[in-house]
Amino acid sequence: MRLSKTILTLLLSTFLLSGCLGYETVKPWHRDVLAHENAQLVADALENSTDNHIYFSKEAASGGDSVGGGGCGCN
Amino acid sequence: MQLKNKKSVRQSLASATASLLAISGQANGAAGNEIEFNASTLYYAEDKRVTVNKFQNQLRIPLREEEFLNIDVIYDTMTGATPNGSFISKESAAAFVAGTSQSTYTFASGFSIPISGGGGGADKIAVADWLTEFEDKRIALTTDLEKPLTSHLLGNYSASISREEDYTSVGASTQFKWDINQRRTTLSLGANFNNDQIHPSFGVYEPGSAVRCDDSKYFPGTPTCGPARTIESANKVVSSFLAGITQIWNRSSIVQFNYSYTINDGFLTDPYKMTSISEVVPDQTLREKRPDHRVAQSLYLKVVNVITPSQKSLNSSARFFWDDWGIRSLTIDSRFIRDLSSKHTYQIHARANYQTAADFFTLNLKHDETTQIGALPPEFFSSDHRIGEQLTLTSGAKYMYNTKGLGKIGMRVEYMYQNYYENNLPNMGVWIIQALLNFKF
Numbered sequence: 001m002r003l004s005k006t007i008l009t010l011l012l013s014t015f016l017l018s019g020c021l022g023y024e025t026v027k028p029w030h031r032d033v034l035a036h037e038n039a040q041l042v043a044d045a046l047e048n049s050t051d052n053h054i055y056f057s058k059e060a061a062s063g064g065d066s067v068g069g070g071g072c073g074c075n
Numbered sequence: 076m077q078l079k080n081k082k083s084v085r086q087s088l089a090s091a092t093a094s095l096l097a098i099s100g101q102a103n104g105a106a107g108n109e110i111e112f113n114a115s116t117l118y119y120a121e122d123k124r125v126t127v128n129k130f131q132n133q134l135r136i137p138l139r140e141e142e143f144l145n146i147d148v149i150y151d152t153m154t155g156a157t158p159n160g161s162f163i164s165k166e167s168a169a170a171f172v173a174g175t176s177q178s179t180y181t182f183a184s185g186f187s188i189p190i191s192g193g194g195g196g197a198d199k200i201a202v203a204d205w206l207t208e209f210e211d212k213r214i215a216l217t218t219d220l221e222k223p224l225t226s227h228l229l230g231n232y233s234a235s236i237s238r239e240e241d242y243t244s245v246g247a248s249t250q251f252k253w254d255i256n257q258r259r260t261t262l263s264l265g266a267n268f269n270n271d272q273i274h275p276s277f278g279v280y281e282p283g284s285a286v287r288c289d290d291s292k293y294f295p296g297t298p299t300c301g302p303a304r305t306i307e308s309a310n311k312v313v314s315s316f317l318a319g320i321t322q323i324w325n326r327s328s329i330v331q332f333n334y335s336y337t338i339n340d341g342f343l344t345d346p347y348k349m350t351s352i353s354e355v356v357p358d359q360t361l362r363e364k365r366p367d368h369r370v371a372q373s374l375y376l377k378v379v380n381v382i383t384p385s386q387k388s389l390n391s392s393a394r395f396f397w398d399d400w401g402i403r404s405l406t407i408d409s410r411f412i413r414d415l416s417s418k419h420t421y422q423i424h425a426r427a428n429y430q431t432a433a434d435f436f437t438l439n440l441k442h443d444e445t446t447q448i449g450a451l452p453p454e455f456f457s458s459d460h461r462i463g464e465q466l467t468l469t470s471g472a473k474y475m476y477n478t479k480g481l482g483k484i485g486m487r488v489e490y491m492y493q494n495y496y497e498n499n500l501p502n503m504g505v506w507i508i509q510a511l512l513n514f515k516f
Contacts, residue, residue, distance in 0.1 A: 024325040026259060033327050038388040038412040038420070039381045041321065041331055046113045046133050047473070047487065049147070050509065054119065058493065060430050060462045061396035061404035063335055064375035067250050067265030067317040068233060072213065073242030073273065 109515035111135040112482075118508045123171065124206075125155035141229075145219040149237075153213070156206040160458035161360050162351035162439045163205045163499040171206075172501050204357060205500075207347060213239045227254040231265075244271040250317070263319035263333070274308035275346050281305070282344040282364035283452060311341030319375075331377040339369040350458040353442030361440070363457040371398035386414035401434035402462060422473040424489060433462040438498060464496040471507065482514020 026034075033039065042048050048065075056062045057074035117129035134146045215237035222230045231250040237243070250265030273279060319333035349360040377392040389411050396404040406428040414420050436457055441450035471489025478484060491505040 022325055026323050026326055028258065030326050031323070033381050033383055034323065034329060034379075036381065036386060036388070038386060038414065039327075039329070039379055041329065041377060041379060041390075043388075043390055043410065043412055043422075044511075046115050046131060046511065046513075047509070049133075050115065050117060050129070050131065054491075054507065055428065055467070058461060058491075059404070059428055059465075059467060060398075060402045060433070061371075061373070061394070061406065061428070063315065063317075063337065063371075064333060064373040064394040064396065064406075065377070065392065066333075067315055067335070068235075068246070068248045068267045072215075072237055072244065073211075073239050073271075 108137050110137070111513070111515045114512040116510045118506075120506045121155065122504045123156075123174070124503065125153060125157055128152045141221075141223045143221045145217075145221070147215075147217040147219070149213070149215040151213040151215075152210075154210040156208045157347075158205055158460055158500055159207040160348040160350055160363060160460075161205045162354050162357035162458070164354065164357065165499050167204055168499045168501050209347075211240050213237060224251075227258070228252070229254075233267075241275045242271065242273055244269055246270070248315075259323045261321040263317065263321070265317040267313075267315040267317075269313040271311050271313065271341075272308050273311070273342060273346060278305035278307055279309045279342065279346050280362050282362055283456075284362050286349050286360045286362060309342030309346075311339060311343055314338045314340075324378075327381040327383055329379045331375075331379075333373075333375040335373045335375070337371045339371070341367060343367055343369055345457075345459055348457060348459045350437065350456050351439045353439050355442070357439075361452060361456075363459065364452075364455050365435070365457055366400065366455055369398055369400055371396065371402075373397070388412045396430075400462070402430055402432070404428060404430035418477045418479075420475045420477070420483075420485075422475075422487075424469070424471050424473070426467075426469040428467040430465055432464045432497070433457065436463050460495055460498060460500050463498055466494040466496070468492050468494075469507075473511075475511065475513075482512065484513075485511045487511065 037043070042065075052062070052065075053072070053074075057072065111134070113131075113133040113135075115129075115131045117127070117131070119125075119127040119129065128151070130150045132148045136144045136146070138144055215235065217233060217235040219231065219233040222232070224230045229252040231248075231252070233246075233248045233250075235244070235246040235248075237246075246267065246269040248265065248267035250263060253262045254260070255262065315335060315337040317333055317335040319331060321329065321331045324330045344363055344365045346362070348363040350363055351357040352359045352361070373394055373396040375392065375394045377390070379388060379390050381388045389409065391409040392407070394404075394406040394408075396402070396406070406426070408426040409424070411423045412420065413422075435453065435455040436459075437453075438458055440452050440456065443450070469489055469491040471487060473485060473487035475483045475485030487507070487509040489507040491507060493503045493505075495502060
């Protein structure tokens with residue numbers, strides 16, 4: 001359980017430090033960095049769909065990131 | 076020098092145009108007039124339990140400017156053994172881990188859990204005292220239309236159908252994304268409805284009834300088993316609603332926040348799960364019984380951060396989930412993506428999910444060892460480990476190669492590990508191997 005808590009803490013720290021500090025008003029012509037493929041909210045739609053299905057079938061919680069989902073007898 | 080400046084302006088304009096399209100809520104960032112094709116083959120292997128082979132194809136077809144039709148086709152084959160809920164002794168769990176339980180276990184006479192399967196629907200029986208063997212296939216089709224309604228409002232309409240040997244699901248959803256604040260902010264509102272039908276080959280037994288007819292005598296007042304207590308199929312309806320806001324936080328960060336509300340109504344019991352009356356006689360069981368109503372809510376926060384000047388990004392999310400069954404869950408997910416060059420991209424993924432048990436989760440029911448009579452069961456009970464306390468950890472890596480001509484090809488390898496608490500069920504490791512193909516034409 002101690003290892004689990006450590007992993008959770010590390011992941012949470014990574015999340016909190018991942019750059020949401022420093023708000024600035026971004027003009028449309030300053031969004032070149034965010035236009036990059038790797039910067040999309042869903043970087044890989046197919047991978048995301050696969051993962052959602054796996055976790056839906058193995059865990060009690062699901063959804064949150066988008067509307068839709070479900071549709072299998074696995075849970 | 077002059078040429079360099081001209082190129083730079085052109086690139087900036089192209090980037091700005093692409094960014095306007097990309098930020099306004101497109102699911103996978105594809106823009107332009109190209110058809111995008113994604114394909115994957117997935118191999119999912121639980122340690123000594125379930126194996127799944129999954130084939131998935133996605134097609135994204137531009138219809139008009141900023142209007143896309145998405146088609147998603149999935150074919151799954153599933154085979155193996157899954158915990159059925161009956162009580163697991165420490166000895167049985169140890170035998171399973173040692174790899175000896177399936178060859179040494181002897182069934183009590185008449186003990187079988189029929190479960191629909193392939194090959195003409197032949198019934199399967201339990202292969203260990205707490206495992207049930209099964210096989211199934213699944214085919215699913217989802218179509219999705221993204222259509223701009225105004226210059227700042229995007230509509231998304233989706234229909235889906237999924238069919239297994241024993242389960243059919245039909246769904247429809249709609250979502251609207253409204254760009255405001257010079258497209259720095261996107262407001263989202265969506266709804267999804269699913270009508271699912273559960274139709275095992277042996278029918279749906281009354282929840283709470285005895286698995287073996289003889290076992291009903293141990294539970295005075297509980298329903299008996301048999302055809303009179305069976306219906307052909309059962310339904311459930313799932314209605315989900317989502318409200319969200321996406322904000323460009325600064326030149327290198329996007330933040331998304333969602334609230335979702337889901338109502339499940341109908342037959343929410345798993346027809347294949349059961350609960351033992353005691354640790355002493357684990358093969359005397361009742362079919363599990365869950366409430367026919369469940370309301371779940373979640374808060375979801377995602378941050379995408381690009382680390383400049385190199386093309387690295389960190390995509391992290393946190394979700395807190397709660398429902399009126401008493402389940403609480405926290406999920407943290409993080410993906411680090413880096414372009415090593417225009418040809419090579421890799422990704423590191425880590426995920427953790429912790430959940431508490433449902434209020435009615437129990438390992439076994441009450442039982443009098445002297446009289447061999449069980450107490451009247453509670454109103455609801457389930458021993459399904461998926462609604463028990465557990466921690467799931469996943470980590471893995473993905474590599475994609477851009478071939479220029481064909482598109483991108485790559486592979487993802489991940490390992491998932493589930494820890495079960497307050498349960499003798501052996502922890503489970505899972506290998507997830509996925510080959511991926513992406514190209515545009």
